[in-house]
Amino acid sequence: MTPAGPKTVVIGVMPFNEQYIIGEMMALLLEKEGYSTEIRSGMNNAALYEAVKAGQVDMYVDYTSSVYYQLPDREPVDRWAPEEVYAIVEKGLTRDGILLAGQLGFRNDNVIVIPSAWAAEQNVITISDLAPYAKDMVFGSDLVFHAAVEDGLPHVEKVYNFSFGEVRPMDPSLTFVALQSGNVDAIVAYTTDSRITLFNLTALDDDQYAMPPYHAILLVNGKRGEDKNIIAALSPLINGIDSATMRQLNSRFDVDKEDPEIIAREYLVPRGLIPA
Template sequence: MTGARPSRRLVLAGLATGFAAGAQAAAPAPVAVGSKLDLESALLGAMVLLALREAGVPVIDRLRLGPTSLVRQALLAGAIDVCVEYTGNAATFFQQEGDPVWRDAAKGYERAAALDLARNGLVWLSPAPADNSWIIAVPRAPARRHGLTSLADFARRVAAGGRARLAASAEFVESPAGLPAFEAAYGFRLGADQLLVLSGGETIATMKAAADAISGVDAAMAYRTDGALDALGLVALEDPLRSQPVYAPAPVLRAATLEAWPAARAALAPLFAGLDVETLRALNARVAVDGEDPAAVARGHMARRGAP
């Protein structure tokens, strides 16, 4: 004796359930957005989150995950799908620190993009027209008084015996890409008595030391996009010999993520195209100087540039 025949309604309901389950299984996973701990990275990460969300891409917030090394490993391992990285860091990732290509914005970006795609399946989208490389900054008044606009001017003053004491981190003083690169390019040398090495080396501390002449400091290690430069009355000395790699921020995604969510490219391209040095400094100042939340600053910036 055969069993009861299922009704047409039950068959259709079962098919619908099966199709729905299949569609759900085929849906791409949400995009995990990570960032580093520093304020600028948190700000840029928040912008990436907002831009993707507005483009209809579901996102997971994994901002302020850790330092560069941890975020890089998370991206390689697939624990995050996208982060903002700086082109100059690729020189370290691929052990090419001595190659002059990293001092050229366009060529450095092209090298980073090619290497990461070929070796790691990572896609570098177009970078911002900004450079967050190390700089030396001096207070505005003495800069005017002594005609200091570039590192060449600073080097001449040091060589002539002019007063100079630099506040910096140990990393900046010891890294070949930091102070030694400036000294080699411009032919000056700061002695131990001309350095105030601050533990931790946060640039807000080094800049504050120079602005307030703490312990005789009259120059500071900083970053080109630091938001506190203008607020503290400091001048970023230009580096005409391009002794530093270019550190242009760019979104870096797993290739599989971009394939699953192609709208990400169009969502992020105009955002980063508008982030020049002046814009980043102004946004960073709201976070570092005014104490605003990076996510709130990101929302305000996105709203002003016409995001829905």
């Protein structure tokens, strides 16, 4: 039986690893329920937001703080408590006629990363735990994080009341190499970067909420969201993928150069979510 509504469900994806993979998962889950799908890639989150709002794209995965920054009348925050940001975002989405169908489980935040061996030796788990050591550490930062007063390194140092001994701004492609070679002691990275696991690094918990939370969230055009079968088809993704799992999947794309459709299928099939 063909599902009711427009024939093809249009899924938007941004042009990077996890977006391609999750987009393929969404398509496979919907196709299992009889929907035809089209994956439309290449747009950034601002363009996708407007496209979903207008009904040109039916759904896509965004991140809580990315949406927060797009809201014209967003409530200012000093500490980025995830629940508070989520509530502000959900309110703004509802006003724009977009359904927030839920969180996927992983986050793509900025995180401070250190070698796991040193973290274990010093029992450093949170950014607060760095306080006694920061003045003697060299921090490698990308150029954006280095200068972002509201949510980057200046805000981290203000909230935690410490400063790194030296900060070296650099191209983000060089930060992991610098950490591996010992040229810096800590770097900023993204939660789902596969190199965190690959290089045996520890991502520190932002226990004082100095940096914005980027929970992956599923956004659906309000009209499409009225189709309960679509929401039910996608429900296995809600709270279904944690950050460690997303790093592993991203590694298959980034390091092993696998096709995202194959990665998605080989994630869903063993879990009984789609037929082999």
